[in-house]
Amino acid sequence: MKLRNAWIGLALTAIVCACATTSEPKPVSEEKRVSNVIAAWCKAIMARDIEQLMTLYADDYADANLRTKKQLADFLTKAASDGYLDKAEVNLTKSKTMLSDHAATVGPVYLAAAFGKTKLDFTLKKYDGAWLISAMEAEEQD
Numbered sequence: 001m002k003l004r005n006a007w008i009g010l011a012l013t014a015i016v017c018a019c020a021t022t023s024e025p026k027p028v029s030e031e032k033r034v035s036n037v038i039a040a041w042c043k044a045i046m047a048r049d050i051e052q053l054m055t056l057y058a059d060d061y062a063d064a065n066l067r068t069k070k071q072l073a074d075f076l077t078k079a080a081s082d083g084y085l086d087k088a089e090v091n092l093t094k095s096k097t098m099l100s101d102h103a104a105t106v107g108p109v110y111l112a113a114a115f116g117k118t119k120l121d122f123t124l125k126k127y128d129g130a131w132l133i134s135a136m137e138a139e140e141q142d
Helices: 002-021 030-047 050-054 069-081
Strands: 089-091 096-099 103-113 116-127 130-141
Touching: 030 050, 030 089, 030 096, 030 103, 030 116, 030 130, 050 069, 103 130
Parallel strands: none
Antiparallel strands: 089 103, 096 103, 103 116, 116 130
């Protein structure tokens, strides 16, 4: 009887200790949320998945050439179908993220594919709590 009570006491102590040390998961930082968008962008561009890629862009997106989200989608769809995005590779090694309250910049991001090489700089903004690409600058590389 004493042995059984000892085991019950030990089991209850273990449960209490486990519950006391279990903590809530840490909230995801804003920088990590931005990083997740860029990682998703990399995955989608390398897979030439334009539909998925466009989910990462804000509806009011405009690039340096004043191209809208729809125009960008059309451009990328044609580029993918013509093979220009084949063998796409993304290099983030020199990329830095700068955050403010509701905006972030990420760059340089280097993209190489059948079309050649380009350097990209992204601007992201928060829309209803989610980070989306609101602008992008591209510069052709040698």
